[in-house]
Amino acid sequence: MKYYSISEVSDRLDIPESTIRYYEKKGLLPQIERDEAGRRFFSENQIAFLGIIIYLKNTHMPISVIKQYVDWVVEGESTIELRLEMMKNHKKNVLAEISLMQEALKGIDVKIARYTKYTQERKEAREDEFILEKRK
């Protein structure tokens, strides 16, 4: 089974090594193996798990909550219902956040439309002036 060094994982997932160390320290990456020299080595499974952590982070789950999730994963099958409820709840939060952003985007689109119209009209006005200029 192939193993990856921290720099390889950093490159593959495009996250800083310091972040990976930080996550491990926070308990988000349990059971990371070390070689004789104390260096971390990651299996494909562990990289996939880190991928999930990144998904949760990208959807703004607080680290404290991700930690609870990870603790439940470590605890085993008996926590699956708790994890299910957590993920359902998180999904709800994420959908609400996306809605909020899409709402804001409407307001931003109104601005874009206004500014575009203004810019367009200015441009036409300049073209008119140019024509008048040439006929002068």
Place this chain on the structure above:
Amino acid sequence: MKYYSISEVSDRLDIPESTIRYYEKKGLLPQIERDEAGRRFFSENQIAFLGIIIYLKNTHMPISVIKQYVDWVVEGESTIELRLEMMKNHKKNVLAEISLMQEALKGIDVKIARYTKYTQERKEAREDEFILEKRK
């Protein structure tokens, strides 16, 4: 023309008074009027403007960038093209962020599906046990 106190604006937009003061201090709310006693009073226009600021904040535009936007608004029509470019660029960023979240949501949905299936199977297994129990 009706004016609103800071507590009224806070209630209407559902943001803390402290945040409104903080935004004003950061230069995000220029030209807020004061009464003789030094108390802020907001016109409908100013509340609408604050609404835009909230949109930008809700789409994670950094305060420093919002500040630049506000400065350009104050500067006047000559900055409309700059504002247009800023808003177009911001929209691009927001769409990218939403995509990232939706991507993550797929991974979360896989977890939900797995956990649901497991929970469902456990439940069925318990029902089977119950039936066996009754027949015993």
Place this chain on the structure above:
DNA sequence: ATACGCCTTAAACCATGGTTTAAGTCAACA
């Protein structure tokens, strides 16, 4: 006139999520 509520400020404080630094260990190649 005094007390209450709403407002003001500056400055201190806070949470979150990392990043950077400094000092050191080890493996491998020249």
Place this chain on the structure above:
DNA sequence: TGTTGACTTAAACCATGGTTTAAGGCGTAT
């Protein structure tokens, strides 16, 4: 054997976006 390069740690540092505190000013109802 010694010099790189990749790794290690703990601790300090940082940016962002606020919130809280403390001390005080005014206006109006009692």
